[in-house]
Amino acid sequence: MTVGSRFRWNMHVQGWLMVFPAVVLLAAFTHIPAVATFIDSFYSTPHGTKPSHYIGVAQYSNMIADPIFWQALRNNLLYALITVPASIALALIMAIWVNGKIGGRAFLRLAFFTPTILPMIAAANIWLFFYTPDYGLLDQIAHLLGFRGVNWLGDTTTALPSVMAVTIWKESGFFMIFYLAALQQVPPDLYEAARMENAGAWQVFARITWPLLMPTTLFVAVNALINAFRIVDQVIAMTGGEPNNTTTLLLFYIYQVAFSFWDSGYAAALSSVLLAVLAIVALGQFFLLDRRVHYR
Amino acid sequence: MPGSLRRRTITAAAWILAFIWGLPLLYALWAAFHPSAYTTDFSLHAPLTLHNFARAWEAAPFARYFLNTVMLVIGIMIAQFIICTLAAFALARWKFWGSGVLFALILIQLMVTPDVLIVENYRTLNRLGLIDTLTGIGLPYVASAFGIFLLRQAFKSIPKELDDAARMEGASTLQTIWRVYLPLARPIYVAYGLVSVSYHWNNFLWPLIVTNSVETRPLTVGLQVFASVDQGIDWSIICAAALMTSAPLMIVFLVFQKAFIQSFLRAGIR
Numbered sequence: 001m002t003v004g005s006r007f008r009w010n011m012h013v014q015g016w017l018m019v020f021p022a023v024v025l026l027a028a029f030t031h032i033p034a035v036a037t038f039i040d041s042f043y044s045t046p047h048g049t050k051p052s053h054y055i056g057v058a059q060y061s062n063m064i065a066d067p068i069f070w071q072a073l074r075n076n077l078l079y080a081l082i083t084v085p086a087s088i089a090l091a092l093i094m095a096i097w098v099n100g101k102i103g104g105r106a107f108l109r110l111a112f113f114t115p116t117i118l119p120m121i122a123a124a125n126i127w128l129f130f131y132t133p134d135y136g137l138l139d140q141i142a143h144l145l146g147f148r149g150v151n152w153l154g155d156t157t158t159a160l161p162s163v164m165a166v167t168i169w170k171e172s173g174f175f176m177i178f179y180l181a182a183l184q185q186v187p188p189d190l191y192e193a194a195r196m197e198n199a200g201a202w203q204v205f206a207r208i209t210w211p212l213l214m215p216t217t218l219f220v221a222v223n224a225l226i227n228a229f230r231i232v233d234q235v236i237a238m239t240g241g242e243p244n245n246t247t248t249l250l251l252f253y254i255y256q257v258a259f260s261f262w263d264s265g266y267a268a269a270l271s272s273v274l275l276a277v278l279a280i281v282a283l284g285q286f287f288l289l290d291r292r293v294h295y296r
Numbered sequence: 297m298p299g300s301l302r303r304r305t306i307t308a309a310a311w312i313l314a315f316i317w318g319l320p321l322l323y324a325l326w327a328a329f330h331p332s333a334y335t336t337d338f339s340l341h342a343p344l345t346l347h348n349f350a351r352a353w354e355a356a357p358f359a360r361y362f363l364n365t366v367m368l369v370i371g372i373m374i375a376q377f378i379i380c381t382l383a384a385f386a387l388a389r390w391k392f393w394g395s396g397v398l399f400a401l402i403l404i405q406l407m408v409t410p411d412v413l414i415v416e417n418y419r420t421l422n423r424l425g426l427i428d429t430l431t432g433i434g435l436p437y438v439a440s441a442f443g444i445f446l447l448r449q450a451f452k453s454i455p456k457e458l459d460d461a462a463r464m465e466g467a468s469t470l471q472t473i474w475r476v477y478l479p480l481a482r483p484i485y486v487a488y489g490l491v492s493v494s495y496h497w498n499n500f501l502w503p504l505i506v507t508n509s510v511e512t513r514p515l516t517v518g519l520q521v522f523a524s525v526d527q528g529i530d531w532s533i534i535c536a537a538a539l540m541t542s543a544p545l546m547i548v549f550l551v552f553q554k555a556f557i558q559s560f561l562r563a564g565i566r
Contacts, residue, residue, distance in 0.1 A: 015392030
């Protein structure tokens with residue numbers, strides 16, 4: 001055996017030895033459970049002495065007949081459809097403000113970014129007070145202005161938007177910093193040229209800033225979309241899915257089915273749907289977006 | 297619109313939004329540092345007090361929760377550093393059998409995070425006898441695709457010549473990593489460490505599922521248990537407790553604001 005081939009042989013063995021701990025843990029907690037979730041969704045939930053047995057697509061036909069599942073899915077899609085664009089728009093506005101010549105921008109940046117650092121559970125409990133009927137801050141302001149109070153989290157029409165507001169509040173400051181970094185990369189002579197041409201502020205934004213920020217927008221949008229389908233903390237802390245499941249989101253429903261109703265078979269089927277949604281987002285990112293731009 | 301008026305309008309709008317954004321925290325500070333009678337009475341004469349913090353501290357075992365969270369986040373961070381460094385180095389520097397496919401498989405975890413797989417992972421922990429242990433909370437997060445990706449990128453940018461020089465002097469692979477790669481990738485470790493600590497300090501769903509005793513509960517779960525058990529809805533105590541759980545991270549953030557924001561950026565942009 002030559003020295004070269006021994007080195008190569010060594011490299012293969014050493015390489016695998018070094019990735020081994022990571023591979024075992026990743027397989028144990030990501031890949032195997034993902035496959036097992038799918039397999040388990042074709043089996044019944046074990047009850048006492050009765051072990052689980054193959055039941056084909058019964059869990060899925062139950063799911064199609066389950067109005068709460070459809071509501072959770074609808075709520076979640078609506079959640080994504082509203083919180084993702086809203087957070088992105090606010091993040092962009094905040095970044096443009098903080099990047100420009102504005103009084104007290106260090107303080108503004110701090111105020112916008114701080115919600116990112118707060119634990120969601122802590123923030124949700126503070127927001128819970130804001131939303132408290134009559135006594136809470138929002139209703140007190142409403143009373144001051146002569147309006148009737150609203151039961152923000154108890155009313156079926158306002159509950160979901162109220163939870164959405166917390167997500168938008170928490171996420172936009174986080175996305176702001178990505179835009180801020182991108183804005184600082186824009187060559188200043190582009191703006192200089194625009195000024196020479198007497199372009200208005202809106203034109204500058206539409207023709208220069210927005211196109212140049214596109215990679216950042218796509219990157220942020222994908223992340224926001226994934227997050228929207230994994231939201232659960234604020235639902236547990238603020239509403240528990242109430243009233244009438246109007247704030248039930250997919251992951252919360254999975255949690256409820258698995259750990260309150262202890263129906264692991266049905267929870268596996270629901271998890272498979274969530275995995276499918278995440279896979280669609282992943283494939284969409286892979287095929288539709290220009291991958292070169294955000295992985296430098 | 298004349299220029300100066302326009303600018304003033306924008307500044308005002310920015311400050312109003314910043315005020316709204318800061319309001320929850322400002323309100324929590326108000327409620328926590330004033331007697332319950334002043335929870336919604338924003339009078340300048342309201343006396344300051346630390347009583348709410350004392351009451352919250354006594355009402356629930358927050359000291360224990362703090363200890364649990366600190367042990368948890370430090371434990372996870374150290375384990376992540378070790379496991380991700382080894383994997384990242386091998387993937388960055390060598391083309392061993394299957395390394396390409398392996399890397400693609402690892403990246404799946406960026407999408408399919410452990411919180412999506414709660415049902416199966418709970419079953420796995422049950423089999424391992426790790427339910428209600430700190431190890432059980434941390435284990436699914438220790439091999440992090442994000443960490444491997446981040447460190448692999450960092451290692452790839454380190455010149456191969458430095459590596460070769462260390463080898464010439466007879467250093468083994470682990471010695472080379474320790475002497476050459478670790479010092480040069482330090483900013484990435486700081487970034488990854490900050491992101492990891494703040495993520496796990498705030499993580500909630502998985503610890504909620506895995507823990508069922510005071511000895512293992514981290515702060516987030518402890519706070520939720522505390523707030524949902526009937527406190528007579530005393531908002532000043534709940535605000536004091538919420539501030540306590542966030543305080544250490546907030547203080548670190550305020551002190552190292554630049555490094556913190558840089559870290560999130562570095563970690564996010566990749």
